[in-house]
Amino acid sequence: MSRIIAGAAGGTTLVSVPGSLTRPTTDRVKEALFSRLDAFEVIADARVLDLYAGSGSLGVESASRGAKSVDLVEFDGKASEVCQRNADLVNTVAQQKVVSVHRSKVESFLDRTQPGVLWDLVFLDPPYPLDEPALAVVLAKLLPHLAEGAVVVVERSSRAPEPSWPDGLERFAERKYGETKLWFAEPGVEAGPEDASDQAAEPEGS
Template sequence: MPRIIAGALGGRTIPGPPGKGTRPTSDRVREALFSRLEGWDALDGARVLDLYAGTGGLAFESLSRGAEHALLVELHGPTVRQLRRTAAGLGLAERCEIRAGKAETVAAQLATTDDDPVFSLVFLDPPYGVSTETLETLLLTLRPALSDDALVVIERSSRTRALTWPTGWADDGTKSYGETVLQFGGPATD
């Protein structure tokens, strides 16, 4: 069972989604990822968007380490209910919103709604079946909902074609951890 590694809720467990074959980010990868995010000062006060939430591990870890708010998006209905129970059990219900829906649909809604928050940290950890082209299009759709200094973290299999950051986006590096590859990027600041 995944757990929150550090911060105010360090050591607390995160139940897995019911009856769904998710692949939670391993503790090793999450530890390395969050070490990097803390080094970049990307967590304190962050507004987090987790578009393929699964267990919610990345968003809950962010909140534990100082993020202000998180929006978790998940398509699978039973998983959405589990995320809500987990957020309440961790005492995070006031600092996060869990929304049911497709990542692409919610991204389009966020990009066209003036009263939604601007996100400074985005996690894209899609199922392996989601194509690289879909993610590239998703980034373009999502851009209006992101702060100019937003950081986007994409987690994929090492067997998947690497994402090419669209025009107007900066590549902030790639790290590999066995079968897992993390790509970092965000809007280019000229």
């Protein structure tokens, strides 16, 4: 059972997507991820985009922690309904509409997004059947909508290769948590020498 870990709605139990339609981020991985994002100082007042949102867990966690706005994009009907229920939980606590749900394919959503609409923090947790070339297309479509200093987080199986980043989007860190691997990228920044120390696997017991 997933929950919101911290922030205004911390401790709130989230609605889960029934069956095996999605692959939810575990609370252990989510806690480690948001600890890093807090260190990057990218959550407060951020405009957040959660692609392949599933239950919307990452997006609503961001809203609870002070994001200005959150867009959840999910195509599956049952999953998008769960996204809406979880969005309503956070919006009720915030007493305003912080989280919006878009039932759409990710590619179509990005194609429809107007020029000048920018996000500060983007999560992508695509289903495993999405192959690497298809993921590369999505990343290329996303690039024009990244604000200066934006952070992009791609969650994949630890057995999957590194995403093919489009020109203008650079990986600056990666972390492994058991069977899950997180890739962190940002626009227009060269990867630095500190990356060598930022690629270790997270201990299983942490």
